[in-house]
Amino acid sequence: MNTPRLLLSTVTVNDADFILELLNTPGWLKFIGDRNVKTIEDASNYILKITGGPGTNYFLVKLRDQQIPVGVITFMKRDYLDHHDIGFAFHPDHAGKGYAYEAAKGVLDQLKKDPSHTYIKATVLKDNKRSIQLLERLGLTYEKELEVNERELLLYTIATDKFLIDDLTAHFFSIFTNLPPQKPDWEKIRQICLPQTLIIKKGDNGEDIYDLKTFIEPRREILSDGTLTSFEEKELISETRITGNIAQRFSKYNKSGYLNGEAFETNGHKLFQFVKTSAGWKINAVIWEDEKKLS
Template structure:
């Protein structure tokens, strides 16, 4: 189900049928380095991941992650953008990931900006946050371009890893 459209992208809810793409995306070097290895190594594991994460988010919060496809006859999937409500953060968290071939081409800003509009206009979210590793300069650059400001260092997960927290009032 299409949820947003930009000049070059269509964002839709992720479905079990997207498992092969999600498997590919979750095993890219950037995902593993900056988001973490989720030990999803088969299409079946990707389907289970979608069921337990994306579909659960849609059910619990009405929002979640969306698959981004290039507008064309082939509708090639290139990444995901979305919103998460984490128990360990005060505000809804925006996140994004692209296949390596599509990084640095403006798709990140385009997709993330569409998700921020959804957050404000569709889901009535007042403040958006984001977390990232201090060494993830491309993510930091995109967050700043989107208007999020660095607030502080946080340790939102059990692994005690310190992340940078960015926030923006919508």
């Protein structure tokens, strides 16, 4: 498995040197626990043990350009959880570079395509603030506290459907970006929306109602003829509710750019509706309303 900067592969006994070092770092000992791995032989036996069980995936993460190991990502079924658990640990020499997020996101992007995994869990100690921040950035949300082996853990969870809806929403917001070097991706909107998708803009003077064709054409023109340049729209906060095969998402967004040569920036709100079809989740309606311009 590859990401832009990283290579993920199943850990083997050939990685015992790195595993020995990683399992004895202060962060591992504090937040995960002492596994009593003190020698290369211990590390090799530990690797054989963790990779020999069913339902266990233990990935070594390396830098693609240098082939240097930097951490591990785990995905396994724990006895005390009803769904698989994702975990991560990275060497302190490589902290603060976004590797943990990139590697975990790469694994989750693969898992969300597997219908056997409807939910993904993660556990973390209360005082492990950096891991909590990473889990929340990945989209997992707090579920409850639980006690495991006399340790108080926080349980985080996400439905894989939520991952897919997050992706759809992110694609929708990015479609119209013409901030160099990116160009609008008009084909993408047809891929993520149903052909009958309803799009409504609420304004001071009423509502503008579009289908896909009438929505795309005027925006294609102003984004290509110099009227609207350096345009970017991004989601700031969101709330998603999923019930069976239908879902809705409330988003607050920010958009900015240059309209007829004048800079502008505006916040607003969007309401998305989604339906899960035989081809996966699709957008079937979007309603938005801009706030007053910030500048």
